[in-house]
Amino acid sequence: MTVRIPLLPLAISLGDPAGVGPELIAAAWAQREAEGLPPFFAVGNRDLIEAAARSRGLAIPVVAIAAPDEAAAVFPHALPVLDVGTAPWAPGQPDDAGAALALRALEVATSLVKQGAAAALVTGPIAKSRLARIGFNQPGQTEFVAEACGITPENAVMMLAGPNLRVVPVTVHVALRDVPFLLSTELIRSRSAIAAAALTRDFGVANPRLAVAALNPHAGEDGRMGHEDAEVIAPAVAALKAAGIDARGPLPADTMFHAEARATYDAAICMYHDQALIPIKVLDFDEGVNVTLGLPIIRTSPDHGTAFGIAGTGTARPGATVAAIRMAGECAARRATAG
Ligand SMILES: NC(=O)C1=CN([C@@H]2O[C@H](COP(=O)(O)OP(=O)(O)OC[C@H]3O[C@@H](n4cnc5c(N)ncnc54)[C@H](O)[C@@H]3O)[C@@H](O)[C@H]2O)C=CC1
Numbered sequence: 001m002t003v004r005i006p007l008l009p010l011a012i013s014l015g016d017p018a019g020v021g022p023e024l025i026a027a028a029w030a031q032r033e034a035e036g037l038p039p040f041f042a043v044g045n046r047d048l049i050e051a052a053a054r055s056r057g058l059a060i061p062v063v064a065i066a067a068p069d070e071a072a073a074v075f076p077h078a079l080p081v082l083d084v085g086t087a088p089w090a091p092g093q094p095d096d097a098g099a100a101l102a103l104r105a106l107e108v109a110t111s112l113v114k115q116g117a118a119a120a121l122v123t124g125p126i127a128k129s130r131l132a133r134i135g136f137n138q139p140g141q142t143e144f145v146a147e148a149c150g151i152t153p154e155n156a157v158m159m160l161a162g163p164n165l166r167v168v169p170v171t172v173h174v175a176l177r178d179v180p181f182l183l184s185t186e187l188i189r190s191r192s193a194i195a196a197a198a199l200t201r202d203f204g205v206a207n208p209r210l211a212v213a214a215l216n217p218h219a220g221e222d223g224r225m226g227h228e229d230a231e232v233i234a235p236a237v238a239a240l241k242a243a244g245i246d247a248r249g250p251l252p253a254d255t256m257f258h259a260e261a262r263a264t265y266d267a268a269i270c271m272y273h274d275q276a277l278i279p280i281k282v283l284d285f286d287e288g289v290n291v292t293l294g295l296p297i298i299r300t301s302p303d304h305g306t307a308f309g310i311a312g313t314g315t316a317r318p319g320a321t322v323a324a325i326r327m328a329g330e331c332a333a334r335r336a337t338a339g
Pocket residue numbers: 020124125126127128129141290301302303304305306307308309310315316317318320
């Protein structure tokens with residue numbers, strides 16, 4: 001297997017300092033050689049990351065850098081960190097100062113990637129409710145990064161990807177009761193089309209096969225269990241096919257995710273958050289990556305959240321963070337090669 005390495009280091013934002021983000025950045029650095037990871041630097045606070053690393057027995061060297069261009073030389077022997085603020089390390093005890101540091105790290109890391117000072121953005125997990133307390137008015141980091149890049153939220157598409165499955169939730173961080181009203185033929189069509197284009201551009205899938213899920217049980221059972229499947233989703237699939245995209249559906253969601261079914265598509269287009277995220281977290285929790293499609297930059301994140309309950313205990317597994325770094329590096333290298 002050829003490992004694609006980007007020319008510049010990646011930027012990784014700290015995430016909420018009370019969560020598992022800081023210690024998993026350190027754990028990923030400790031595994032850089034074994035995992036063949038591309039060079040990266042953290043954006044956050046050196047002392048905090050060092051404390052988080054030591055809590056899990058990682059006595060790794062952590063070095064403050066003044067600018068991203070110092071990261072490549074430091075990375076082979078120490079974890080480079082760009083300091084953007086301070087907060088005490090208090091695992092499992094989120095507060096406004098920590099949320100402010102997380103937001104500052106996200107802002108700076110995003111800006112550095114946009115400027116071309118870093119090859120791609122990997123975001124550490126934040127708690128949306130904690131950031132909302134300090135004025136963050138986006139549903140999540142996806143929409144924040146999209147806005148920073150001048151992309152509308154509709155055109156920034158969340159995909160969760162692991163070794164066994166890729167899923168795209170058409171609606172994301174909304175109440176379940178609102179989903180039927182938010183779904184539209186155009187939203188399903190456009191998110192699917194963006195996903196198909198990104199699978200080709202960033203993942204090297206020449207002719208992506210999309211499996212589009214139904215909303216209702218049994219795909220509506222001829223209208224006996226809801227009308228959205230026939231009236232909203234089926235026309236979107238027809239429009240995708242008319243545009244030359246290999247799309248099928250609406251498919252009953254309960255039989256889309258077993259192994260034989262998964263082998264027939266490259267991504268499942270799902271109608272709501274948990275329809276997409278439950279199967280991938282069952283199959284690939286420890287290697288799942290959240291990637292934003294349709295952006296001018298590459299952005300990935302581990303599939304899990306802040307896990308405040310286990311921060312600082314040494315039990316958080318680094319696999320999803322490692323996978324997010326690897327995927328960001330590969331996608332950035334693929335874009336650089338394509339020109
Ligand atoms: N990429 C991001 O920024 C994401 C942020 N979140 C945020 O995280 C916060 C907590 O959300 P939850 O639903 O509790 O999800 P969570 O992923 O933080 O935790 C769910 C369960 O998985 C465990 N877990 C999570 N990561 C783990 C790891 N690396 N190793 C071992 N166990 C792990 C936790 O201990 C917990 O039992 C919320 O505020 C949410 O907004 C959630 C998902 C993604």
